[in-house]
Amino acid sequence: MSELALREFHSFQAGGKDFVYLVPSAAVFELDDASSAVIHRLRERSMTRSDLARQLSALFPADEIQETVAELMRARAIGEVGVPEEPAPKVMPPENFPLTTMVLNVTNQCNLSCTYCYEYGEDKIVDTENGKKSKFMSEQTARESVDFMLRESGENRLAHLTFFGGETLMNFPVLKTAMQYARQRATELGKEVDFSLTTNATLLRPEIIEFLAENRVGVTISIDGPKEMQDEFRVFKNGSGSYDIVAPKIRELLKRHTSRPIGARVTLTSQTLDIRKIYKHLTEEIGFWEVGFAPVTTSPDRKYAIANEGFDSMLAQFQALAADFLQAALENRHHGFSNVKDTIEEIHKGVSKAYPCGAGLGLMGVSTDGDVALCHRFAGSDAHKLGTVRDGIDRLVQIDFLEKHHIADKTDCSKCWARPLCSGGCYHEAYTRYGETARPNLHYCEWIRGWTDTCLKIYAELSVRNPKYLEQFDDKVEYEASPVS
Amino acid sequence: MKHLRSVNRKAQRVSRHVDSENDVVALQGPPQQPAAAPHIPLGCSLVFSPGWEADRNGGTAGLCQPVERDLFDCHTGCFWPAQVPDQLNHAPDWTAKCAAAQKDWRKIDLVFP
Numbered sequence: 001m002s003e004l005a006l007r008e009f010h011s012f013q014a015g016g017k018d019f020v021y022l023v024p025s026a027a028v029f030e031l032d033d034a035s036s037a038v039i040h041r042l043r044e045r046s047m048t049r050s051d052l053a054r055q056l057s058a059l060f061p062a063d064e065i066q067e068t069v070a071e072l073m074r075a076r077a078i079g080e081v082g083v084p085e086e087p088a089p090k091v092m093p094p095e096n097f098p099l100t101t102m103v104l105n106v107t108n109q110c111n112l113s114c115t116y117c118y119e120y121g122e123d124k125i126v127d128t129e130n131g132k133k134s135k136f137m138s139e140q141t142a143r144e145s146v147d148f149m150l151r152e153s154g155e156n157r158l159a160h161l162t163f164f165g166g167e168t169l170m171n172f173p174v175l176k177t178a179m180q181y182a183r184q185r186a187t188e189l190g191k192e193v194d195f196s197l198t199t200n201a202t203l204l205r206p207e208i209i210e211f212l213a214e215n216r217v218g219v220t221i222s223i224d225g226p227k228e229m230q231d232e233f234r235v236f237k238n239g240s241g242s243y244d245i246v247a248p249k250i251r252e253l254l255k256r257h258t259s260r261p262i263g264a265r266v267t268l269t270s271q272t273l274d275i276r277k278i279y280k281h282l283t284e285e286i287g288f289w290e291v292g293f294a295p296v297t298t299s300p301d302r303k304y305a306i307a308n309e310g311f312d313s314m315l316a317q318f319q320a321l322a323a324d325f326l327q328a329a330l331e332n333r334h335h336g337f338s339n340v341k342d343t344i345e346e347i348h349k350g351v352s353k354a355y356p357c358g359a360g361l362g363l364m365g366v367s368t369d370g371d372v373a374l375c376h377r378f379a380g381s382d383a384h385k386l387g388t389v390r391d392g393i394d395r396l397v398q399i400d401f402l403e404k405h406h407i408a409d410k411t412d413c414s415k416c417w418a419r420p421l422c423s424g425g426c427y428h429e430a431y432t433r434y435g436e437t438a439r440p441n442l443h444y445c446e447w448i449r450g451w452t453d454t455c456l457k458i459y460a461e462l463s464v465r466n467p468k469y470l471e472q473f474d475d476k477v478e479y480e481a482s483p484v485s
Numbered sequence: 486m487k488h489l490r491s492v493n494r495k496a497q498r499v500s501r502h503v504d505s506e507n508d509v510v511a512l513q514g515p516p517q518q519p520a521a522a523p524h525i526p527l528g529c530s531l532v533f534s535p536g537w538e539a540d541r542n543g544g545t546a547g548l549c550q551p552v553e554r555d556l557f558d559c560h561t562g563c564f565w566p567a568q569v570p571d572q573l574n575h576a577p578d579w580t581a582k583c584a585a586a587q588k589d590w591r592k593i594d595l596v597f598p
Contacts, residue, residue, distance in 0.1 A: 019492070027496035035488040068488045074503040075489060350495020463492045474494075 003081040004069065005046035006039065010417040012453060014460035020077055021456055024088045026352040026420040028460065029075065034060050034068040039077070046081050090408035091354065093361055095395070098154030100362040103376035103484055104145055106137045106174050107166040108368055112200055113237045116269060116296045116304050118377060119166070123299055123432050126367075126380040133380050134368040136171050141370040141389065142178035148372070148389035150185055150193075159186070162484050163197035164365070164376045172208060179215065198222060198265070198484050200234070202242060204249040213257040220265050220483035221250055221288075225278035232272055233304065247286065254287045261289035263338060265485045268295045268314065269304035275317040283336050290336040292483060293318070297429050300443065311447040319454050326458045330466050343421070343455040344462070348473040352420035354407050359427055360386060360398060374401070374437075376484060377428040384437070405438050412440045418452045570596040 010021040018031040020039070031039065037056055041047070047055075049069060053062045060068075072078045079085060108119065108126070115121060126133065137145075146161070153159040161182055163175050175197070182193045196218030212219055223246065224230045231241025254262060264282045268275070275293060282288045295314065298305045306314060321337050328335035355361060357375075365376035370389040378384035386401070387393040405427070413419045424430070425441035425448070433443060462469050486504065491497040559569040560579060570576035575596070582592040 022496075022499075025495055025499060026493075027499045028492040029496050030490040030492055032488045032490070071486050071488050071503070075486075075499055077489075348493050350493045350498070352495070460492060 002083075003046040003048050004042060004052065004073075004078050005081045006042050007076050007079045007085060008417065009077055010453070010456070011039065012456055012460070014457040015464035017460070017464060019456070019460045021417065022075065022077060023417045024352050024420055025076070026347075026350040027075070028347065028350075028456070028463075029077070030460070030463070034064055035072055038065065038068050038072060042078060088408065090406055092399075092402060092406070093354070095399075096154065097361050098156045099149060099152035099159070099364060100156060101160040101162060101358065101364075102145065102149040102152075103162045103164050103363065103365045103379070104137070104142065104178065105164050105166065105365060105367055105376055105379045106142070106168060106171040106178075107135060108133060108380065109135050109170050110165060110167040110200075111170065111202055111236070112167065112242060113235055115233045115235070116267065116298060116302070118297050118428070118432065121298075122302065123297070125378070125431065137174050137368040137370075139174055139177045141368070142174050143181050144370055145366050145389045146178055146182045146185060148366075148392065149182075150189055150191060152393065153191065157190070158192050158194060160194045160196065162376075163195070164484055165198075167203065168197045168199045169203040169208065172203075176211070179217075194218070196220070196483075200242070201246040201250050201253070204246075204253055206252070209253050209256050212253070213259055216259045218260050218483075219253065219257065219262045220485070221246075221253075221262065222267070222485065223250070223264050223282065223286075224266055224272055225274075226281040226285075229272040229274070229278060233267075233269065250286055263290040263292060263336075263483055264288040265483055266291060266293045267485075268293055268306065270306050270310050271304055273306070273310060273313060273317070275314070275321055279321055279337065288336065289334075290338040290341075292338040292342075292485075294485065295444070297426070297432050299432055311444060315447055315450045315454075318451060322454055322458060326461060329458075329462055329469050332466070332469065339451075340455060340458060343452070344459045344470075345473045346421055347456060347459045348470055353423040355402070355405060356423040356425050356427070360401050360405075364393075374427060378431075410438075410440050412442060416445065416449070418445075418449045421452055422448045 008023045010023065012019055012021070018036045018039075020029050020031065021027075022029070034056075037059060038052060041052060041055055049066065052069065053065045056065055069078070073080075076085075110117070110120060113120065118124065119126070149159055149161060161178070163178075165171070168175065179195055182195075186193045195215065197212075198220045199222070201221050201223065211217075222234075224232070224234055227241065227243040227247075230243040230246070234242050236242060264286075266278055266282070272278075278293075279291050282291050295306045295311075296304055300307065318339065322340050325335040325337045325340045357363070359365075359375035359378075363375055364386060365373045365379035366389060367373060367380035369380070371380060371382075371385050372387045372389060372393060373379045373381060373384045374386065386398050405424075407413060407419060407423045410419075410424045413422070413424055416422070424439075425444065427437040429441050430439045431437045433439075433441065459470075486500045489496075489500070491500045560572050560576075570579045572579065579596060580593060583589040
């Protein structure tokens with residue numbers, strides 16, 4: 001008789017229960033006593049069904065064990081030794097996948113000189129300064145981009161247009177034109193466009209705030225925390241900090257623009273790694289609804305790069321703030337730590353990704369010249385160009401990219417239980433670190449697994465203690481654009 | 486599933502799939518058709534029916550179908566080119582007078598393209 005052994009999953013405990021996260025299906029199951037005992041025994045060694053029944057005979061009747069084994073086998077949590085697991089097929093996305101989000105880089109100029117910036121700092125990939133690329137997008141290109149977006153959105157009724165830079169508000173006139181034109185064209189085509197932007201807040205003026213509020217533009221503010229942290233890297237060209245300029249403007253924005261929740265987006269560095277303090281400042285003292293954190297994208301030898309111990313410390317701090325999130329969710333209170341919310345939404349839906357993000361698929365970035373790239377971070381880079389807004393997407397280039405970046409071809413990821421959610425991580429991060437978009441981001445694997453485990457536990461605990469909270473993730477029919485950074 | 490509780494939506498899908506899995510369907514019970522399953526013509530060359538002894542749900546009610554049944558299924562439900570006027574494009578009213586094929590099949594007339 002053949003022996004049984006464990007298949008691929010991540011097991012964890014939450015709310016006093018045992019859970020498994022199956023890979024690659026991304027299904028989360030809670031185990032009862034019998035299934036938990038079976039998995040526990042098989043973890044020690046593989047054994048036959050009858051051995052298993054004999055070992056557990058004092059605890060469970062034989063037929064219950066047989067039933068449990070059958071269920072675990074069908075869910076593919078366990079399997080027979082010698083029967084190879086069916087490899088997950090390499091399923092390519094359908095051709096002419098509709099564009100859901102277009103990120104428009106209306107300028108590549110910025111009035112700040114943040115030391116760590118991926119567009120201007122030491123790790124930049126596009127020559128934005130020597131006049132090879134237009135510094136500002138023209139109205140004509142913006143209109144052509146809108147036409148491109150609506151054309152490529154296929155049968156989707158809703159398209160998302162996100163404005164980005166450089167500093168987005170340095171080209172406010174073109175942003176306004178693009179919005180007006182997008183509204184008009186969308187109405188003619190029976191579609192709708194949702195608008196959002198990312199800004200450093202230095203150029204917010206009453207009339208701009210009024211415009212953003214009136215037009216329900218989603219706003220994400222790049223800000224790194226209280227004065228001493230913001231001024232460490234987010235500086236003007238003369239080196240002076242930007243906190244005192246942006247703080248009052250942000251307060252003004254939050255007061256007037258209440259039609260949509262406004263989020264802060266924090267770049268974490270080795271020198272500004274105090275997450276709770278940053279969170280508390282941005283929510284309680286400034287008034288943001290949500291705060292999202294991401295470690296700085298950089299090559300490893302920079303002083304501000306987060307290295308191994310930095311990732312450990314970051315994880316511990318994320319976990320502490322996540323515990324606050326859980327407490328709030330159990331009491332049905334809002335908590336603005338968006339990193340948790342985004343992840344548990346993906347866990348709830350059972351997302352199992354072939355690609356780490358929508359770049360080059362449902363999301364594309366457009367440079368000031370109208371070149372279409374994988375995403376906004378690659379906009380203007382000739383090596384990562386997918387076409388132009390005038391001539392459309394070069395489908396052969398796109399298919400080639402998708403072929404080469406599929407999770408099925410990332411050997412390093414093939415044994416990792418977190419791959420359904422991570423899928424190798426950001427292409428731009430990989431390019432900056434290793435010079436190759438297709439490389440998995442191996443420098444933060446431990447951090448990703450630690451963080452995914454934390455979010456799985458929060459999710460599972462909520463499913464036991466406050467399942468109603470999770471219903472909010474059921475009804476989202478429309479795709480929502482994530483903040484762009 | 487009795488011993489595993491489906492927590493997220495993917496687990497619910499896995500459970501539904503597992504619960505509907507049976508080795509031998511025929512004669513185990515009444516035919517069960519998932520609510521949203523497409524209509525599949527009986528005895529169609531595109532469908533794998535294990536001979537004519539049972540249909541895909543294990544049902545035996547539709548054996549020895551009259552030729553009229555074939556005509557109807559190829560006319561309405563099928564995308565495959567068939568020697569029958571297709572309802573989708575060319576002959577939308579072909580069977581308008583044919584309420585019950587067994588009784589009214591003589592009312593189905595010839596169609597000239």
